[in-house]
Amino acid sequence: MTRLEELTKGTVVEGIEYGGPVTVVGVEWSGDDALELVYKNASGGVDNILLYRYNEPQIKLVSSTDGWTFRGDGELFRLVNEAHRLSLAHLFDPYQAVHSSVIEPLPHQISAVYEKMLPRQPLRFLLADDPGAGKTIMAGLLMKELFARGNLERCLVCCPGSLTEQWQDELYQKFGLRFEMVARQQIEESPSGNPYAEKDFVIARLDHMSRSDSVQEKLKQTEWDLIVVDEAHKMSASYSGGEISETKRYRLGRLLSGLSRHFLLLTATPHNGKDEDFQLFLRLLDSDRFEGRFRKRTRRPNVEGLMRRTIKEELRRFDGTYLFPPREAFTVTYQLSPAEERLYEEVTDYVREEFNRAESLKSGRVRTVGFALTVLQRRLASSPEAIYRSLVRRRERLQAKLEDESKKVRQAAEVGQEPELNSLTRKLQDTDEARSDEVEEAEEQVLDLATAALTLAELEEEIRTLRRLERIAAAVRESGRDRKWEELSNLLRDNPQMFDDEGHRRKIIIFTEHRDTLTYLTGRIRALLGESTRVVTVMGGMTREARRAAQTGFLESPDVSVLVATDAAGEGVNLQ
Incomplete structure (x- = not known):
């Protein structure tokens, strides 16, 4: 508290204006309890105010004309000085983010950030390099440079749900940037109801935001310094009947x-082959330049200053060598054994008959039964183990359904369809936001539950068919003859390309669609190589720590030579 008597010419005080301290120019008293204060503010403007005794608690004396006293907090002064020094670090080191991050940048990454993006203020840019170029690295470098220069206080990363954990891990591990994920749970637990306003560095799911009007209303209450959208081609729009058809993601x-x-x-993949759709996409960056409908027979949209695209064949290291070796793709063909061929034909006949029966129903079952049978056919092509396990699970679930229905209805009554089947099928038609383990789990549920049987008699007949197929699959499985595995084992054992010049086994990645096949292959490869530690796996349902351990072991350990993976290898695991 400062007494009114202390307000003399030249005194600097706080509490008079919100803009900061002011300097006293003159004082004129009105009695003993009030005065008129003439002062000069920080911008040089002169003003006056009446002050009374009850204003004394809000007034604080900052300094007087006595000069510097050096009685301030030395530790606080040191911290402020250091903060100011760090804010100017980019003037001394223009590549500060490169030197303070755990990365080994490549030429095309440096040119993208420091030549194409960083000089542009404000930045409205489409980075369309080929897969494997390291677009996440480039975005992280940009964030860290903007942060170091004091231009990044709030940042939002918007990406498909399967990539959120990978973004969070890489931004923290490589750049020391802590981002928080925001989804339904965080919104429900938010004290204000709007975590987008509460948190400064956020990662959010693309479809969660695009499908929810309430989320978009919360977003409208926020402002950001930088928004990054991964897999941005999903935010598409097109012309339909002369009108613009906007998807929820585009809006x-x-x-x-x-x-x-x-x-x-x-x-x-920024361009779908239609220039008019591409122009709509570019309108997200510059609505003025790309306003109006694209007219044919005119030049293509001018993307100068808005876009960079580099293909894999152009990517090089600093020594001039190509980043990616030439890719050689070939197909290994094989002939099914008689037992495998019989299993294939029998299952195919079952799929065809059940699908024809579902189509004849002309009801909502056609879609769910058709999807289930398609999944079964894919399992058949995957491995004897996958089709055997799928047949067993389907037969057991239908058997349980039969027993349940038998307790409720008479023999000729109609068999009801499981209520969750339609929602599961709809979920599988749009899997952008779902993890691979969620997709496979939903597929298994549809496969196990969907049936074209209308009566208990038809259901019993289908179960008998499944028992017969199950026996055929078990015979193939127990015979040990798997022609696809035999071809793969020959490649692993005898192909010269599997070994380097010194005879050491090269690192090999084997992808498969189903967990049953992954488990089967893992066991056989470990038996072939003789050591279980030489094989690691990545599949849906693993924790982030387990996926990261498998990734580290495969990339860094000389003892690990084979990675067997499902689609989960693209979720939170970076093998570049």
Whole structure:
């Protein structure tokens, strides 16, 4: 508290204006309890105010004309000085983010960030390099440079749900940037109801935001310094009947574009072959330049200053060598054994008959039964183990359904369809937001539950058919003859390309679609190589720590030579 008597000419005080301290120019008393204060504010303007005794608690004396006293907090002064020094570090080291991050950048990454993106203020840019170029690394470098220069206080990363954990891990591990994921749970637990406003560094799911009007209303209450959208080609629009047909994702893109000073779109497939759709996509970055409908017979959209695309064949290291070796793709053909051929034909006949029966029903079952039978056919092509396990599970679930229905209805009554089948099928038609383990789990549920049987008699007949197929599959499985595995084992054992010049086994990745096949292959490969530690796996349902351990072991350990993986290898595991 400062007494009114202490307010003399030249005194600097706080509490008079919100803009900061002011300097006293003159004082004129009105009695003993009030005075008129003439003062000069920080911008040089002169003003006056009446002060009374009850104003004394809000007034604080900052300094007087006695000069510097050096009685301030030395530790606080040191911290402020250090903070100011760090804010100017980019003037001394223009590549500060490179030197303070755990990365080994490549020439095309440095040129993208420091030549194409960083000089542009504000940044509205489409980074469309080929897969494997390291677009996440480039986005991280940009974030860290903007942060070091004091231009990044709030940042939002918007990406498909399967990539959220990978973004969070890489931004923290490589750049020391801590991002928090925001989804339904965080919204429900938020004290204010709007975690997008509470948190400064956020990762959010693309479809969660695009499908929810309430989430978009919360986003409208926020402002960001930088918004990054991964897999941005999903935010598409097209012309239909002379009118623009906007997807929910595209409308989200238009919203996000107006919430941030800097807007960065990442995709390896920016153009779907239609220039008019591409122009609509570019409108997210610059609505003025790309306003109006694209007219044919005119030049293509001018993307100068808005886009960079580099293909794999152009990517090189600093020594001039190509980043990616030439890719040689070939197919290994094989002939099914008689037992495998019989199993294939029998299962195919079952699939055809059940699908024809479902089609004749002309009901909502056609879609679910058709999807289930398609999944069964894919399992058949995967491995004897996968089709055997699938047949067993389907027969057991239908058997349980038969027993349940038998307790409720008479023999000729109609068999009901499981209520969750339609929602499961719809979920499988749009899997952008689902993890691979969630997709496979939903597929298994549809496969196990969907049936074209209308009566208990028809259901009993289908179960008898499944028992017969199960016996045929078990015979193939127990025979040990798996022609696909025999071809793979020959490649692993005898192909010279599997070994380097010194005779050491090269690192090999084997992808498969189903967990049953993955488990089967893992056991056989370990038996072939003689050591279980030489094989690691990545599949759906693993924790982030387990996936990261498998990734580290495969990339760094000389004892691990084979990685067997499902689609989960693309979720939170970076093998570049």
